[in-house]
Amino acid sequence: MRHNNILTIFRKECARFFGDKTLLFTAVIMPGLLIFLVYSLMGKGIKSDLDSRMEQSQQPVAVMVENMPEEISPAFDSLDIQLGRFDTASVFAQVRDKEQNIVYVVFPAEETAETPNIRIFYNSANPASLAAFNDISYRIEAWEDEQCNIFDINADVNECCDLVVEEDKDDELADVLSKLIPMLILMMLFSACMAVAPTSIAGEKERGTIATLLVTPLKRKELAFGKILALSLFTLLSGCSSFLGIMLSLPKMMQMDSAEMDMNIYSAGDIVSILVVILGTVLMMISCVSILSAYAKDVKSSGTLITPFMLVIMGIGISPLLGGGVPEAWYAYLLPFYNSVQCMSAIFARSATVVPVVVTVLSDLIYTLVAVWVLEKMFDSEKIMFSK
Amino acid sequence: MSEILHVEGLSKTFKLSRKQQKIEGTTSSRKVAVDNISFTANRGEIFGLLGPNGAGKTTTLRMLATLIKPDQGDAVVDGASITKEPEEVRAKIGFLTSELKLEDFFTPNYLFDFFSKLHGVEPGTIQARKKALFERFGIDRFAEVKVANLSTGMKQKTSLVVSLVHDPDIIIFDEPTNGLDVLTARTVTDFLQELRGQGKTIVLSTHIFSLVERLCDRVGIIIDGKLTHCDTLDNICAGATLEDRFFEIYKTQKGGAE
Numbered sequence: 001m002r003h004n005n006i007l008t009i010f011r012k013e014c015a016r017f018f019g020d021k022t023l024l025f026t027a028v029i030m031p032g033l034l035i036f037l038v039y040s041l042m043g044k045g046i047k048s049d050l051d052s053r054m055e056q057s058q059q060p061v062a063v064m065v066e067n068m069p070e071e072i073s074p075a076f077d078s079l080d081i082q083l084g085r086f087d088t089a090s091v092f093a094q095v096r097d098k099e100q101n102i103v104y105v106v107f108p109a110e111e112t113a114e115t116p117n118i119r120i121f122y123n124s125a126n127p128a129s130l131a132a133f134n135d136i137s138y139r140i141e142a143w144e145d146e147q148c149n150i151f152d153i154n155a156d157v158n159e160c161c162d163l164v165v166e167e168d169k170d171d172e173l174a175d176v177l178s179k180l181i182p183m184l185i186l187m188m189l190f191s192a193c194m195a196v197a198p199t200s201i202a203g204e205k206e207r208g209t210i211a212t213l214l215v216t217p218l219k220r221k222e223l224a225f226g227k228i229l230a231l232s233l234f235t236l237l238s239g240c241s242s243f244l245g246i247m248l249s250l251p252k253m254m255q256m257d258s259a260e261m262d263m264n265i266y267s268a269g270d271i272v273s274i275l276v277v278i279l280g281t282v283l284m285m286i287s288c289v290s291i292l293s294a295y296a297k298d299v300k301s302s303g304t305l306i307t308p309f310m311l312v313i314m315g316i317g318i319s320p321l322l323g324g325g326v327p328e329a330w331y332a333y334l335l336p337f338y339n340s341v342q343c344m345s346a347i348f349a350r351s352a353t354v355v356p357v358v359v360t361v362l363s364d365l366i367y368t369l370v371a372v373w374v375l376e377k378m379f380d381s382e383k384i385m386f387s388k
Numbered sequence: 389m390s391e392i393l394h395v396e397g398l399s400k401t402f403k404l405s406r407k408q409q410k411i412e413g414t415t416s417s418r419k420v421a422v423d424n425i426s427f428t429a430n431r432g433e434i435f436g437l438l439g440p441n442g443a444g445k446t447t448t449l450r451m452l453a454t455l456i457k458p459d460q461g462d463a464v465v466d467g468a469s470i471t472k473e474p475e476e477v478r479a480k481i482g483f484l485t486s487e488l489k490l491e492d493f494f495t496p497n498y499l500f501d502f503f504s505k506l507h508g509v510e511p512g513t514i515q516a517r518k519k520a521l522f523e524r525f526g527i528d529r530f531a532e533v534k535v536a537n538l539s540t541g542m543k544q545k546t547s548l549v550v551s552l553v554h555d556p557d558i559i560i561f562d563e564p565t566n567g568l569d570v571l572t573a574r575t576v577t578d579f580l581q582e583l584r585g586q587g588k589t590i591v592l593s594t595h596i597f598s599l600v601e602r603l604c605d606r607v608g609i610i611i612d613g614k615l616t617h618c619d620t621l622d623n624i625c626a627g628a629t630l631e632d633r634f635f636e637i638y639k640t641q642k643g644g645a646e
Binding site: 004005008012015016019020207208209211212213214215216217218219382386 | 453454455456457475476478479481483487488489490491492493494498502503505506507508550551
């Protein structure tokens with residue numbers, strides 16, 4: 001194998017990719033930009049919706065109360081209550097009308113042997129009515145607790161009784177990130193693969209330019225290596241763009257302050273491990289997509305072939321969300337793509353050890369070499385390369 | 389003249405899909421495209437494969453260029469076997485066919501450098517050779533124009549030039565003037581004669597009688613995958629025109645087959 005030829009193919013792919021402004025924009029700039037805009041807008045939308053519901057829930061509510069015992073009245077202090085007997089049908093109609101902020105509280109008229117049941121009628125579609133229902137329920141429960149107070153909890157101390165150490169506070173963020181980020185990374189990388197690989201391989205078949213390469217003394221293996229290395233670079237660039245888009249928009253999306261999204265909880269070792277795992281994943285992913293793309297007759301049919309593979313990858317991507325924690329057995333990290341997701345999940349959860357990272361990266365490299373061998377055989381197959 | 393190409397018992401059979409069987413009007417699931425073909429070509433001669441469409445000319449040339457593998461037989465190109473040393477064969481030949489396309493995105497200048505590097509041409513030689521070939525074909529004015537924006541003739545000339553970056557001793561052309569306007573076709577045929585003058589061997593396929601008469605030193609007539617005749621033009625024609633002689637052979641072959 002001649003490294004010069006691999007480099008020549010690599011450079012040609014780079015010249016094609018970086019020289020084509022449309023391809024560069026759609027594959028590298030647009031994913032990050034779109035993710036940032038969409039997530040930011042979604043975050044803005046969610047915030048606006050929450051603010052609106054909060055504002056509505058703070059509107060004054062008319063509390064219509066029947067048969068209220070005198071002793072419970074302090075619990076209703078500061079509420080706009082109307083005592084009396086009401087026409088049930090008429091009050092129900094008013095409560096059902098979500099434009100009216102009304103709650104209807106009915107205390108039992110007579111004492112019974114059973115626990116007295118207080119009925120609170122409200123409209124869950126009206127945030128103010130719903131908030132008033134929660135408030136009144138809490139007030140009555142609190143009043144009830146006061147009547148038979150046996151213990152208080154942390155009532156006589158001024159200092160905080162939560163003995164959590166600062167470091168462990170970060171676990172909450174790490175836990176969220178360990179479930180979300182591996183899935184997002186895998187999906188972003190796959191989208192990037194889809195954007196670059198079919199054009200480079202199925203596209204060359206479709207345009208008839210692959211045959212021009214195949215009549216040169218270039219070895220098929222050199223062609224496979226050159227293409228996979230170049231496509232991996234483009235995928236990483238595209239993935240970086242998407243990652244930046246996500247990291248910049250995630251605080252907005254999750255309604256968090258940027259201080260709460262402090263990524264300093266990860267050490268340099270964690271970052272290096274993540275990058276190495278991502279590199280191994282990209283190499284393997286590009287190799288698999290390249291094989292499917294080489295098998296396809298044209299770019300369109302390569303999309304059809306890659307779609308089921310994408311569904312499998314997405315399924316694997318959500319595995320950290322299913323719970324159960326990361327696998328402990330080292331051989332679980334031999335499973336392609338699953339190993340990357342679980343490894344990244346463990347790193348983001350700050351519970352990764354060296355063995356899973358090493359097993360994941362080594363196995364990914366071995367799978368990539370196998371895939372290069374398959375791709376080499378495919379480039380050498382007249383049935384695959386020249387099928388009409 | 390010394391032998392540079394030796395083809396021995398080359399055969400190729402293709403599997404036909406049902407759709408292809410319908411198009412071909414056959415019930416057989418296999419088609420013998422090339423049937424036990426043997427011929428030789430010498431240094432400094434133009435050897436033509438003449439035959440109708442679908443006779444097996446292109447398949448033969450594609451096997452010689454190692455794009456497809458023969459089912460049987462072998463060919464030795466300047467000492468390298470197409471079955472055992474395909475990379476060496478590809479380094480020794482220049483192959484041009486209409487199915488080989490150039491990336492629309494690149495310029496002739498870039499493509500010349502790119503293919504030169506793949507052929508291992510020395511950097512110092514690349515520029516001199518590029519200058520000579522670009523000037524010869526008038527590509528120099530369009531050297532920095534993307535292939536997508538070139539005329540069909542200029543694209544064909546660029547393809548021709550790119551296939552010769554490494555100055556090969558044996559050049560294989562499938563239908564070299566197909567789809568070209570008369571001026572470009574003339575440029576190409578003149579160049580082929582020039583190459584012969586330089587001692588290069590050219591193997592070409594065509595169905596154009598005038599092209600064979602004007603260019604070829606020896607001719608192989610190929611019908612239904614079989615090489616029926618292989619000799620000098622004079623010996624094959626035996627006083628008749630090539631066209632008359634070809635149809636005579638064709639009728640005999642078809643009659644025999646029927």
